[in-house]
Each structure stands twice: as structure tokens, then as C-alpha cells.
Amino acid sequence: MTLEIKGSQLDHAQAEQVPVWDLFVRLFHWTLVAAISVAALTGFVLGASWIRVHIVSAVLAVVLVTVRVIWGLFGPTFARFSSFVVLHPEKLRAHLDNLRGGKAPRYIGHNPLGALMVLALLLTILALGLTGTMLLGGVYKTGPFIDDLPYWLGWLSGVFHQLLAFGLLAMIALHIGGVIFESRREGENLARAMVTGKKTVAPGNVVAPQKPALVLPAIITAVLLVGGGAYWALVSSNEPPELLDGNGPRGMPVAEAQFDPVFAEECSACHMAYNPSLLPAEDWKKLMAGLDSHFGEDASLDDASTSQITDWLVANAAETADTRPAHLFSLPRKADGTIGAITDSKVWRELHDTPLENGAFKVKSVGSEANCQACHTDAVSGVFSPFNIKLPKE
Ligand code: HEC
Numbered sequence: 001m002t003l004e005i006k007g008s009q010l011d012h013a014q015a016e017q018v019p020v021w022d023l024f025v026r027l028f029h030w031t032l033v034a035a036i037s038v039a040a041l042t043g044f045v046l047g048a049s050w051i052r053v054h055i056v057s058a059v060l061a062v063v064l065v066t067v068r069v070i071w072g073l074f075g076p077t078f079a080r081f082s083s084f085v086v087l088h089p090e091k092l093r094a095h096l097d098n099l100r101g102g103k104a105p106r107y108i109g110h111n112p113l114g115a116l117m118v119l120a121l122l123l124t125i126l127a128l129g130l131t132g133t134m135l136l137g138g139v140y141k142t143g144p145f146i147d148d149l150p151y152w153l154g155w156l157s158g159v160f161h162q163l164l165a166f167g168l169l170a171m172i173a174l175h176i177g178g179v180i181f182e183s184r185r186e187g188e189n190l191a192r193a194m195v196t197g198k199k200t201v202a203p204g205n206v207v208a209p210q211k212p213a214l215v216l217p218a219i220i221t222a223v224l225l226v227g228g229g230a231y232w233a234l235v236s237s238n239e240p241p242e243l244l245d246g247n248g249p250r251g252m253p254v255a256e257a258q259f260d261p262v263f264a265e266e267c268s269a270c271h272m273a274y275n276p277s278l279l280p281a282e283d284w285k286k287l288m289a290g291l292d293s294h295f296g297e298d299a300s301l302d303d304a305s306t307s308q309i310t311d312w313l314v315a316n317a318a319e320t321a322d323t324r325p326a327h328l329f330s331l332p333r334k335a336d337g338t339i340g341a342i343t344d345s346k347v348w349r350e351l352h353d354t355p356l357e358n359g360a361f362k363v364k365s366v367g368s369e370a371n372c373q374a375c376h377t378d379a380v381s382g383v384f385s386p387f388n389i390k391l392p393k394e
């Protein structure tokens with residue numbers, strides 16, 4: 001039954017309460033609010049060391065949206081996408097025109113603008129999940145795309161991930177604005193209706209044609225899709241990562257065991273042996289040419305060792321690796337032409353804003369900013385994954 005009588009003011013005398021939002025839609029809505037809040041907080045405010053919480057909340061959001069999409073195909077009347085009036089562009093246009101004139105009809109399900117927003121929100125969250133996974137794979141070398149994506153593609157996905165995240169915030173603000181606007185216009189608290197599930201229906205309201213929920217097909221599709229997705233994600237994430245064998249698909253850095261023994265011996269006397277992939281070849285050459293005045297120390301070696309180490313560093317320099325540090329770091333050039341430390345570079349200081357402010361570097365067992373492995377348990381590999389940050393307590 002589609003009643004379409006103009007006039008939006010509710011006549012409460014003849015109004016009746018009808019169930020509109022089913023239990024799943026309500027649970028979905030408020031769990032999604034929680035999941036997106038946590039993902040936004042960890043993504044925008046808290047730092048890289050919150051990556052695990054960010055991913056758990058993001059995965060929850062993507063699973064919720066996936067199941068909501070399935071419910072949009074099999075669910076009851078108001079959950080169905082086919083009842084979203086937005087799918088008829090003329091009705092959307094009519095609704096906008098009516099709003100301008102102040103006498104748009106009242107829809108019991110989503111009104112055309114609201115439905116458009118719901119679809120946009122669902123799509124944006126799915127796109128955030130995809131770009132986030134691509135960012136993890138290409139840049140951080142982890143997750144289902146661990147072996148598939150080059151750094152630049154992961155980086156580009158990261159740019160889109162951020163744009164989408166800001167877009168989502170803007171859309172949420174519009175969504176809340178729309179709910180407040182419609183609640184006033186219709187004289188019914190729409191946020192409360194998303195809790196109770198009930199709305200007041202009066203003559204003149206637009207009610208979508210009744211459709212039964214097809215629960216079994218919905219459950220079967222959800223189990224197949226979510227189960228299949230989880231299986232794919234787990235299996236492809238657990239593929240033996242070729243990060244550390246030196247022959248990775250995109251030239252990953254070498255493992256500790258394969259460190260050049262002369263380098264390991266001579267360059268770990270005063271600090272950790274830095275992975276050669278941390279710096280470009282040019283920087284290693286410059287650094288090795290100035291060992292006699294090495295950050296205020298005399299680290300000079302005999303010519304044979306110097307040239308052996310230089311060759312090895314150059315052969316495994318940043319240009320040969322596809323990790324994040326390999327794309328981030330280079331030694332800053334000082335005004336007098338000499339080089340500074342990685343830790344003096346702008347990139348390094350920006351990345352360490354939070355721990356620098358927290359006083360994490362003042363902990364005794366850290367000792368020096370250059371003691372990367374005090375906090376990065378994978379520092380020797382040169383990967384510096386956000387999953388491997390562990391701040392020492394004292
Ligand atoms: C006192 C502990 C500490 C030391 C020492 C340290 N870091 Fe970090 N590093 C951190 C923390 C904490 C973060 C995450 C910052 C945040 O919350 O955004 C981080 C972030 C990073 C990141 C970015 C990781 C990401 O996923 O975004 C890189 C790369 C990195 N550090 C490299 C280094 C290098 C290279 C050194 C040594 C020259 C070093 N760090 C020394 C604590 C440390």
C-alpha cells in the first residue's frame with residue numbers, strides 16, 4: 001500500500017505506532033556508531049601504537065556494513081534497499097522541491113535524502129576498509145595484501161583513506177543535521193525511533209509496500225560472504241612474509257643473520273647496527289667517507305673494511321627496499337655541507353611527536369634517540385612496523 005497524501009503535520013488523534021526499524025537495523029546502527037567512533041578516535045587522534053584497536057574497530061565496521069547490505073536485499077520492508085525512494089531520481093527531485101516549498105510528504109522509512117545518505121555512508125565505510133587494507137599491505141607490509149602491493153600504491157591508498165575519513169566525518173555531521181531537521185519538521189524524535197524501532201504513522205504519510213524478511217537466505221549469504229572474507233583475510237595475511245629473506249618480491253631488506261659480518265662487527269660497537277635499507281646509497285657513501293668525524297666520534301676503520309662495508313651498504317640501501325622507512329628517511333644536510341643524524345631529520349621528528357612529548361625517550365633503558373631497537377622490536381629488519389612498537393617502562 002502506498003499512501004501519498006500531501007500534508008506533513010501529524011494528526012496524533014488518528015496516529016498509530018508501527019514497527020519500522022527491525023531489531024537488526026537498530027543493533028547495526030548503534031554498534032556501527034560505536035565502531036566508527038573508536039576507529040575515528042584511534043585514526044585521527046591516537047598514534048601509530050593504537051593500530052591494533054583501529055583495525056579491530058574497522059573490521060567490525062566493515063562486517064556490520066556487509067551484513068547490512070545483505071539485509072538491504074533480504075530484510076523486511078523498511079530495511080530493503082528497494083524501499084529506499086532514492087532509487088527513483090524523480091522522487092528525490094520532487095522531495096527536494098517540496099522541501100523548498102516547506103510541504104514535503106512525510107516518509108515512514110527513509111526519506112529520499114536520508115536514503116541517499118545511508119547508501120553513501122555504507123559505500124564510504126566499505127571504501128575506507130578497502131583503502132585501509134591496501135595501505136596496510138603496500139606501506140606497512142602486513143595484512144591480506146602483504147605480498148601484492150608496491151609502496152607507492154599503498155601510499156596512494158593512504159591518501160584516499162584520509163580523504164574518505166574526512167568525508168565520512170562530514171557525512172556523519174550532515175546525517176545528524178538531517179535527523180535533527182527532519183525530527184523538527186515531522187514532530188517526532190527520529191533518533192529515539194532508532195532505539196525503540198517504532199514510529200507514529202498518520203494518514204498522509206508515505207509508507208513503502210510491505211515486504212517479508214527472508215531470514216534464511218540472509219543468514220546463508222552472510223555466513224558465506226563474511227566467512228569467506230575472513231578465511232581469505234586470514235590465509236593471505238599468514239602467507240610466509242618474504243620480508244626478511246633478502247629476495248622479497250620487491251627487494252625487501254636483508255635479515256639480521258645475513259648482515260655483512262664486518263659491518264656487524266664494526267658498526268655495532270657504539271650503537272645498534274642500522275639496517276642498510278634505512279638510508280639511500282648517497283647517504284651511506286657520505287657517511288662512510290667521514291668516519292673520522294662521525295657524530296663527534298672517531299669511528300675510522302682500515303681502508304679494506306671501509307670499502308667492504310660501503311659496498312655492502314650501497315648494495316642494500318633504501319633504493320633496494322620497499323618498506324616505509326626506506327621511503328621516508330635520508331640524512332639531513334647541514335649548512336656546512338656535512339650530514340646530520342636520521343633523528344635530526346624533519347620526518348623522524350614528526351613521526352615521533354607523541355613519544356617525544358610523552359617523555360618516552362627519557363626512560364633510562366632507551367638512552368639515546370638513535371637507539372631505535374629500544375622501542376621498535378623489529379628495528380634490525382628495517383621494517384619498523386607499527387605492530388612492533390613496544391615502549392620500555394624504565
Ligand atoms: C623511545 C622509543 C622510540 C625510539 C628510541 C624510536 N622510536 Fe620510532 N616510534 C616510537 C613510537 C612510540 C612511534 C609511534 C608514534 C605514534 O604514536 O605515532 C614510532 C614511530 C616510528 C615510525 C613510524 C611507524 C609507523 O607505523 O607510523 C618509524 C618509521 C620509526 N618510528 C623509526 C624509528 C627509527 C629509525 C628510530 C631510531 C633512529 C626510532 N624510530 C627510535 C618510539 C620510538
Ligand code: HEC
Nearest residue numbers: 266267269270271274294295297298299341342343368370
Ligand atoms: C665510536 C663509536 C661509533 C662507531 C664505531 C660507529 N658509530 Fe655511528 N654513531 C655514533 C654516534 C655517537 C652517533 C650519534 C647518534 C647517537 O646519539 O647515538 C652515531 C650515529 C650514526 C648514524 C645516525 C643515526 C641517528 O639517526 O642518530 C648512523 C646511520 C651511523 N651512526 C652509522 C654507523 C656506521 C655505518 C658505522 C660503521 C661504519 C658506525 N656508525 C660506527 C658512534 C659510532
